[in-house]
Amino acid sequence: MTVPLIGVLALQGDVVDHMRALEAAGAKAVPVRRAAELDAVDGLVIPGGESTAMSKLLEAFDLFDPVKKRLDEGMPAFGSCAGMIMLADEVLDGRPDQRSFGVIPMTVRRNAFGRQVDSFETEIGIEGISGAPFRAVFIRAPWVERVGDGVAVLGRVENGGDSGDAPDGRIVAVRAGACLATSFHPEVTPDARVHEYFVDMVRGTAAEPAVR
Numbered sequence: 364m365t366v367p368l369i370g371v372l373a374l375q376g377d378v379v380d381h382m383r384a385l386e387a388a389g390a391k392a393v394p395v396r397r398a399a400e401l402d403a404v405d406g407l408v409i410p411g412g413e414s415t416a417m418s419k420l421l422e423a424f425d426l427f428d429p430v431k432k433r434l435d436e437g438m439p440a441f442g443s444c445a446g447m448i449m450l451a452d453e454v455l456d457g458r459p460d461q462r463s464f465g466v467i468p469m470t471v472r473r474n475a476f477g478r479q480v481d482s483f484e485t486e487i488g489i490e491g492i493s494g495a496p497f498r499a500v501f502i503r504a505p506w507v508e509r510v511g512d513g514v515a516v517l518g519r520v521e522n523g524g525d526s527g528d529a530p531d532g533r534i535v536a537v538r539a540g541a542c543l544a545t546s547f548h549p550e551v552t553p554d555a556r557v558h559e560y561f562v563d564m565v566r567g568t569a570a571e572p573a574v575r
């Protein structure tokens with residue numbers, strides 16, 4: 364699998380930028396709107412957008428259960444922002460009817476940074492990604508408040524005035540087995556290193572991070 368086939372869930376949100384970034388990272392990218400398209404892919408990106416809308420559309424397109432099944436079988440997945448929310452097993456500040464796949468044992472708070480500021484950019488270090496810090500773009504982003512067993516924290520961000528109860532910063536990048544999730548949007552910058560990391564996960568060549 365030198366050039367893996369990676370789907371981007373294309374019901375809503377930031378699809379085209381992820382496809383471009385995946386191609387830049389050495390994969391072949393295809394949009395996924397139907398179960399037959401899902402069957403063909405080696406891995407799946409769940410893009411940013413709006414998790415409440417994505418949850419509804421997954422059900423309307425009869426895709427929720429097929430995606431959940433592939434995830435439970437171990438298909439590699441990368442969720443950014445709303446996609447991170449979709450992978451979590453607990454969502455705070457969500458709508459009561461919103462569903463998530465529950466494949467990463469973590470608690471994610473929606474629109475968490477939005478209490479201070481809706482959108483911002485900052486440079487962060489990401490475990491497993493070498494070289495210069497990564498420019499992370501946050502847009503009405505969630506943060507991770509709890510990680511369960513087997514979840515490696517790959518990145519955190521200092522959060523100015525609100526870091527009192529999180530002295531090490533807020534968790535914004537995690538990996539649990541075949542699943543990667545970021546609060547931020549690596550697809551909106553030209554730096555393809557997060558997508559390269561995910562493509563390596565799909566190939567099975569990305570080293571397992573340490574779980575602390």
Ligand code: GLN
Binds near residue numbers: 474503
């Ligand atoms: N606030 C959005 C949600 O709850 C996520 C925002 C984003 O994906 N940029 O789904």
